[in-house]
Amino acid sequence: MIYATGISFYKNEGNxxxxxxxxxxxxxxxDESWRLDEKVIKxxxxxxxxxxxxxSNKEKDFEIKxxxxxxxxxxxxxNNGVKYVRAVADETLVNNLLELKNYYES
Known part of the structure; x- marks a missing residue:
């Protein structure tokens, strides 16, 4: 299984x-068999x-949780030409992806 464990924002991102x-x-x-350029996804x-x-890999059962x-x-x-990802909606108030540990980039 491939897991998302953190997210990053630009340092001065207010929203x-x-x-x-x-x-x-x-x-x-x-046990994950998916690779990127023959390397483990990490x-x-x-x-x-x-x-x-x-x-592009939806039909091949590629998934990230x-x-x-x-x-x-x-x-x-x-949305409006912006590509992004989100956690599938559930009963939580905030999208679970935004609940991951936040990091900042310059």
Whole structure:
């Protein structure tokens, strides 16, 4: 399984929302067979790249989940030309992706 474990924003980002996420930290469990350029998926990836992976590999059962309960699955979204991802809606008030640990970029 591939899990999202953190999100990053630009340092002076005042409005933290799904579209303003810059990168997402991913980690794979030891039994995960998906690879990127023959490497285990682990590290920081741009949200647009993750969007494209999810969209182009949907039929192949490629999935990424949030590493907090209820372990929601990420889904690709595009709005006004902006590509991003979000956790599939559930009973929580805030999208679970935004509940991950926040990091900041210059």
């Amino acid at each position: 933290k929302n799904l579209k303003s996420i810059v990168r997402i930290q991913l980690e794979s469990t030891s 590290g920081w990836y741009e949200k647009e790249k993750i969007h494209d992976w999810l969209k 949030i590493k907090i309960s209820p372990y929601s699955q990420l889904e690709p979204v595009e």
